[in-house]
Structures are given as structure tokens and as C-alpha cells.
Amino acid sequence: MIRTVDLCKRYGDLEALCGVSLSVAEGDVFVVIGPSGCGKSTLLRCIHLLEEPTSGTIQVGKDTITFGLGHPMPSGRALARYRANIGMVFQQFNLFPHKTALENVMVGPAVVKKMRDEEARELARELLAKVGLSDKENVYPANLSGGQAQRVAIARALAMKPEVMLFDEVTSALDPELVGEVLEVLKRLAKEGTTMIVVTHEMAFARDVADHVCFMEAGLIVEQGNATEVLLRPQNPRAQAFLSRFHGAGNET
Numbered sequence: 001m002i003r004t005v006d007l008c009k010r011y012g013d014l015e016a017l018c019g020v021s022l023s024v025a026e027g028d029v030f031v032v033i034g035p036s037g038c039g040k041s042t043l044l045r046c047i048h049l050l051e052e053p054t055s056g057t058i059q060v061g062k063d064t065i066t067f068g069l070g071h072p073m074p075s076g077r078a079l080a081r082y083r084a085n086i087g088m089v090f091q092q093f094n095l096f097p098h099k100t101a102l103e104n105v106m107v108g109p110a111v112v113k114k115m116r117d118e119e120a121r122e123l124a125r126e127l128l129a130k131v132g133l134s135d136k137e138n139v140y141p142a143n144l145s146g147g148q149a150q151r152v153a154i155a156r157a158l159a160m161k162p163e164v165m166l167f168d169e170v171t172s173a174l175d176p177e178l179v180g181e182v183l184e185v186l187k188r189l190a191k192e193g194t195t196m197i198v199v200t201h202e203m204a205f206a207r208d209v210a211d212h213v214c215f216m217e218a219g220l221i222v223e224q225g226n227a228t229e230v231l232l233r234p235q236n237p238r239a240q241a242f243l244s245r246f247h248g249a250g251n252e253t
Contacts, residue, residue, distance in 0.1 A: 007056035087157030147178030
């Protein structure tokens with residue numbers, strides 16, 4: 001469902017991604033871990049084409065795009081069609097402050113997909129129920145907790161009915177007591193077979209839901225494989241050192 005081949009991204013002399021190749025099967029949860037600044041968020045932003053890769057190939061569903069000299073990035077309708085198949089949820093919630101929770105979820109289907117308001121409203125109500133917020137549909141973002149706002153953001157992404165979902169550190173801006181409610185939503189999506197790439201520092205969550213895990217360092221994937229093997233028995237010394245800080249996960253046998 002998702003594949004990258006030798007994906008590179010440079011900012012001047014800085015090489016943020018150095019030939020990243022990965023493959024995510026339909027219905028899989030692929031978790032990306034690693035230290036801050038290693039390229040995790042850049043990888044997701046390149047897959048969503050919020051950033052134009054310098055070179056390499058990205059395949060999402062039936063769309064395959066090659067980047068580099070002589071290969072301009074899609075634009076206009078082609079770019080919109082590509083992005084419509086990919087839902088992305090960011091660290092910050094990015095909700096429209098002047099719209100209620102219900103209206104925030106409705107806006108994509110109504111504006112982009114030209115769905116009738118009544119139909120978009122019903123879909124939004126179903127998705128707010130899915131993330132446990134049926135009682136918050138008329139509440140504005142300023143009156144939501146961080147965890148509630150992030151769940152609205154997840155519902156908004158799902159409203160476009162994407163083929164895949166990308167989650168970029170969706171709990172990092174939350175108070176610790178609110179992290180669990182967002183992770184529970186992701187766990188439910190995983191059980192339903194949603195294809196996901198999740199960037200996270202939540203190792204317990206990764207252990208519980210991931211099918212595959214990759215560890216990134218300095219723009220490279222230095223280890224990837226079965227979640228249990230990577231999280232509990234990493235082979236790369238840098239991955240071992242990183243994971244040893246999380247409840248001794250890197251030293252378990």
C-alpha cells in the first residue's frame with residue numbers, strides 16, 4: 001500500500017533523508033522511531049508531498065511518483081487527487097478555531113468532495129462517535145482539551161476516507177494524562193485494519209500495535225523488521241542505546 005525507494009530530501013547542504021526505502025502492506029501498522037532530528041517527520045511530510053523529495057520514488061496505493069531531475073512534482077488536480085488518498089495528523093491540531101468540532105470534521109467532505117451538507121454532517125457525527133466525542137460536536141476548539149482536539153483532528157482526517165493514515169508524533173504536544181485517550185483511538189484504528197505509518201516516542205504503544213518498526217538515525221533507516229524483534233532485540237548499536245532508555249526494552253530477551 002505504501003512504498004518508498006531510495007527517498008532523499010536535501011535542504012541545501014543538509015541531507016534530511018539519505019535513501020530511505022520502506023514497504024507497508026495494506027492493513028499494517030508501521031511505526032517509525034528514533035531520536036529527534038533523525039528525519040522521521042520529514043519522511044511523513046515527503047510521503048504526503050508537503051515537502052518535495054529531492055530524489056527517489058513514492059508509491060501510495062495505485063499512484064507511483066518519481067522525483068529528481070526531469071521529474072517535476074505533481075501539481076493542481078493531480079496533487080489534490082494524490083493527497084486525497086492520504087490522511088495526515090500532526091503534532092499540533094490545526095483545527096479551525098471559528099468552527100465547532102462537528103464543522104471541523106465536515107469541512108473536508110463538504111468543500112473538497114462536494115458532499116451535501118446533510119450527508120457530511122452525518123458522516124462527521126459518525127466519526128466523532130468513533131473517536132468518543134459525540135457529546136462535543138457543538139464545542140469550539142478553544143473549549144476542548146488537547147486530547148479532545150487531537151481526536152477531532154483524527155476524525156477530520158478520516159472524513160476524507162483516505163487509503164492510508166500518517167500520524168506525526170500526535171501525542172507529543174499533550175499533557176501526559178491525555179496521551180492515553182489518543183492512543184486508544186489509534187489502537188482501535190489498528191484493530192479495524194487501517195493502513196498506518198506512525199511516528200512516535202510511545203514505545204509501549206509501538207509494542208502493542210505495530211506490525212513492523214523501523215529505527216531512523218541521521219536520515220537513514222538503520223534497522224527495521226518485526227516489531228518484537230526491533231523493540232526487544234535490536235541489532236544495531238545505536239538502536240540498542242536508544243531503546244535501552246525505555247524501561248530497558250533494548251536489553252530484554
